[in-house]
Amino acid sequence: MQTVALVQKQALSREEILRDYRLAYESRQASLTGRKEVFMGKAKFGIFGDGKEVAQLAMAKYFRKGDFRSGYYRDQTFMFAIGELTLQQYFAQLYAHADVEAEPATAGRCMNSHFSTRSLDEDGNWKNLMEIKNSSADMSPTAAQMPRLLGLAYASKLYRQNSDLHEFTNFSVHGNEVAFGTIGNASTAEGLFFETFNAAGVLQVPMLVSVWDDGYGISVPNEYQITKGNISKVLSGFQRESPNEPGYEIFTAKGWDYQGLCNLYAHAVELCREQHVPVLIHVEEMTQPQGHSTSGSHERYKSKDRLAWEEEHDCLKYMREWILANEYATTDMLDHLEAESRESVRKARLAAWNEYIGGVKADHNEALTLLERVALETDNSNANHISSIAEELRKNNLPNRYDAIRAVKKALRYLRSEKSQYKKNIISWLERVIGENADRYNSYLISQSEDSPLLVGEVKPVYDENSPMVDAREVLRACFAAALAREPRLFAIGEDVGKIGDVNQGMAGLQEKFGELRVTDTGIRESTIIGQGTGAALRGLRPIAEIQYLDYLIYALQTLSDDLASLHYRTKGGQKAPVIIRTRGHRLEGVWHSGSPMAMILGSLRGIHLLVPRNMTQAAGFYNTLLKSDDPAIVVECLNGYRLKERLPSNIGEITVPLGIPEILREGEHVTIVTYGSMCRVVMEAAQQLAEFNISVEVIDVQTLLPFDLPRMILESVKKTNRLIFADEDVPGGATGFMLQQVIDGQGAYQWLDSPPRCISAQDHRPSYSSDGDYFSKPNVEDIFDAVYEMMHDVDPDAYPTIY
Numbered sequence: 001m002q003t004v005a006l007v008q009k010q011a012l013s014r015e016e017i018l019r020d021y022r023l024a025y026e027s028r029q030a031s032l033t034g035r036k037e038v039f040m041g042k043a044k045f046g047i048f049g050d051g052k053e054v055a056q057l058a059m060a061k062y063f064r065k066g067d068f069r070s071g072y073y074r075d076q077t078f079m080f081a082i083g084e085l086t087l088q089q090y091f092a093q094l095y096a097h098a099d100v101e102a103e104p105a106t107a108g109r110c111m112n113s114h115f116s117t118r119s120l121d122e123d124g125n126w127k128n129l130m131e132i133k134n135s136s137a138d139m140s141p142t143a144a145q146m147p148r149l150l151g152l153a154y155a156s157k158l159y160r161q162n163s164d165l166h167e168f169t170n171f172s173v174h175g176n177e178v179a180f181g182t183i184g185n186a187s188t189a190e191g192l193f194f195e196t197f198n199a200a201g202v203l204q205v206p207m208l209v210s211v212w213d214d215g216y217g218i219s220v221p222n223e224y225q226i227t228k229g230n231i232s233k234v235l236s237g238f239q240r241e242s243p244n245e246p247g248y249e250i251f252t253a254k255g256w257d258y259q260g261l262c263n264l265y266a267h268a269v270e271l272c273r274e275q276h277v278p279v280l281i282h283v284e285e286m287t288q289p290q291g292h293s294t295s296g297s298h299e300r301y302k303s304k305d306r307l308a309w310e311e312e313h314d315c316l317k318y319m320r321e322w323i324l325a326n327e328y329a330t331t332d333m334l335d336h337l338e339a340e341s342r343e344s345v346r347k348a349r350l351a352a353w354n355e356y357i358g359g360v361k362a363d364h365n366e367a368l369t370l371l372e373r374v375a376l377e378t379d380n381s382n383a384n385h386i387s388s389i390a391e392e393l394r395k396n397n398l399p400n401r402y403d404a405i406r407a408v409k410k411a412l413r414y415l416r417s418e419k420s421q422y423k424k425n426i427i428s429w430l431e432r433v434i435g436e437n438a439d440r441y442n443s444y445l446i447s448q449s450e451d452s453p454l455l456v457g458e459v460k461p462v463y464d465e466n467s468p469m470v471d472a473r474e475v476l477r478a479c480f481a482a483a484l485a486r487e488p489r490l491f492a493i494g495e496d497v498g499k500i501g502d503v504n505q506g507m508a509g510l511q512e513k514f515g516e517l518r519v520t521d522t523g524i525r526e527s528t529i530i531g532q533g534t535g536a537a538l539r540g541l542r543p544i545a546e547i548q549y550l551d552y553l554i555y556a557l558q559t560l561s562d563d564l565a566s567l568h569y570r571t572k573g574g575q576k577a578p579v580i581i582r583t584r585g586h587r588l589e590g591v592w593h594s595g596s597p598m599a600m601i602l603g604s605l606r607g608i609h610l611l612v613p614r615n616m617t618q619a620a621g622f623y624n625t626l627l628k629s630d631d632p633a634i635v636v637e638c639l640n641g642y643r644l645k646e647r648l649p650s651n652i653g654e655i656t657v658p659l660g661i662p663e664i665l666r667e668g669e670h671v672t673i674v675t676y677g678s679m680c681r682v683v684m685e686a687a688q689q690l691a692e693f694n695i696s697v698e699v700i701d702v703q704t705l706l707p708f709d710l711p712r713m714i715l716e717s718v719k720k721t722n723r724l725i726f727a728d729e730d731v732p733g734g735a736t737g738f739m740l741q742q743v744i745d746g747q748g749a750y751q752w753l754d755s756p757p758r759c760i761s762a763q764d765h766r767p768s769y770s771s772d773g774d775y776f777s778k779p780n781v782e783d784i785f786d787a788v789y790e791m792m793h794d795v796d797p798d799a800y801p802t803i804y
Helices: 014-039 053-061 076-081 087-094 145-161 191-203 258-275 304-312 315-325 331-377 380-394 401-414 421-442 472-486 510-514 526-538 550-570 598-604 616-627 679-691 713-721 735-746 770-777 781-795
Strands: 068-070 179-184 207-212 249-254 279-284 469-471 490-494 519-521 542-546 580-585 609-611 633-638 645-647 663-666 671-675 697-701 704-706 724-727 758-760
Touching: 014 053, 014 076, 014 087, 014 315, 014 331, 053 076, 053 207, 053 258, 053 315, 068 145, 068 526, 076 087, 087 331, 145 179, 145 191, 145 207, 145 526, 145 550, 191 526, 207 258, 249 258, 258 279, 258 315, 315 331, 331 380, 331 401, 331 421, 380 401, 401 421, 469 472, 472 490, 472 510, 472 616, 472 645, 490 526, 510 519, 526 542, 526 550, 526 580, 550 580, 550 598, 580 616, 598 609, 598 704, 598 735, 609 616, 616 633, 616 645, 663 679, 671 679, 671 713, 671 781, 679 697, 679 724, 679 781, 697 713, 704 735, 713 724, 713 735, 724 735, 724 781, 735 758, 758 781
Parallel strands: 068 179, 179 207, 207 279, 249 279, 490 519, 490 542, 542 580, 580 633, 609 633, 671 697, 671 724, 724 758
Antiparallel strands: 469 645, 609 704, 663 697
């Protein structure tokens, strides 16, 4: 572990120093002003970066175009310093201005101090990332930024070491880019931090982590957070002993030491960039002048001595004194600079507020005018009600967009029997603003670009007399081999993926053929496997990140949900990470290797497509579809399907299966059964047995749960059969409940049913071990047969008498 005293002193000009001080002071004033705006009711919540300004100035000096940041909500000074955030944009986000021009980071979708840059143009195509000082999109959950940081750094390793990637100069210049991470001291107690830190040391990637240490995590001090109360001491074993040894370079510094921090970051960033050595910079003795956030005061939990210490060690106070002591400026000069900075912040705040509230009031005033007009035209009793609604709207001096909509909808209740032109005008206004607000708040969950997977058409498998019957794993292997050969940006990572070609041999021999950079083993670290893929995809690569078993997806659920699934939405189409998550699930053996927790995925991962192929040929088609497109997706292969025989298509590298399009596996007349995955074989066998008893079953494989049955094929089947069963291996009320809602509620199939719909699911508990355990835990052929037969018995007891 090293200190700033061990690094070379940097030459800083007077102009640069004063420019830095001005920027830091403006940032502090923005924090102070932002807190006041919250307490005045103009914003709902505020969290700020005061007390962290000086270290962020130093870090920003050595952050180049093409570099990436993965940080957290204290980094406003850094974002100001690299030129990717203006004061007006800062306040626009505080006010939740839902306009991507005013607030380009999140278009008002995230609370303040959640920063990002826009990697995509308005059509969803990649910009030249080498012309941007890039920031991946921030999140609130502590340490959630760390897994993605690993992937951002790993991309530089691939771009440097894989010569086939050197042509992609809009994403990298020979891997010279550094991934900068920031994290608060308390968040280093999170498992995501330790998992990421260890993985970066194993991979030896250019990841530079700065820990902003103000001694607390909200009210909880370091001694409750970290062993020894000091993260750099805890991690000292990662320090490499020589330049030839893998490991970290670990440095400590003081948050108020402007000169020392500039010296340190110059040295550390150069080391990280040139040698691809991961670096930790532990910045201690930082402060938090306003406490954690606007949700409370730090006077509640900090002693008077601690508060006095923080006032004495304020980094801006130290920087001001250092400037004066070194005669870079006089007291009058700094007073004048500070006055100018306060005025700049005032003007930016006012401009941001006026632009935000002006848009809201435009709708507000238009609604008010419409209500006043219709009140004059309607009968007396309704006119009084509408006038009261209009008056209440008029009195609202700080309106939200929903206030006008609420008022108009209330008024329309009193106009329900009228047919006037004024009523039509109000309805027209309402439809327009609801559509505009849908764009503001509900759009861009998934790709809207020309590369959307929903636009990829079907290419069917081609078979000829030479198409062999092979183990299904060989179909996958051929698919991956073809994909790796045609797409140099594609790589696969995961536990046991490399040397043995995954536990089911779907990538057997591919590491030997394409090299370790393309097909790579990882440690047992599910969250950072996903993060490694996410960060790399943010930099234009095409990762397949494997989670060995679907049951293990739980380890990565936070990273998938908080980051990947919401990325495109929370940036309003500004960033994308088309990661393919490959996993395997459904039937096999036991509690932890035969899960089918689809409800968990459906409830937490909207924004990631969920594909559930019944065999490996369909899976191969999905992989090819995804590699032509730009959304993330999970592909759940059938665990018990790798040794089953399938014919190998002659066009295995070209077949594509469209998303959201079910397939009718068996046509029938009496009952429609909707299923997916391994259950397709179970249902098909039951359908064959039911046919022997004159019951005709239509079997539909939904193929994808997200998206679900876009052409409404299930509805058309129900119109024919008038009976509906959903079957899967999830818990009761899980994915069967989801499908029931989609078809009965979403498609309106209830009106075509002659019998109550049924759901057939697994038991509430985890699957038991052994063949008998599987039989009594999961739906089986007899369960399907009995459910269908009972349904037909209710319809015609004479034709289908009771069996039991």
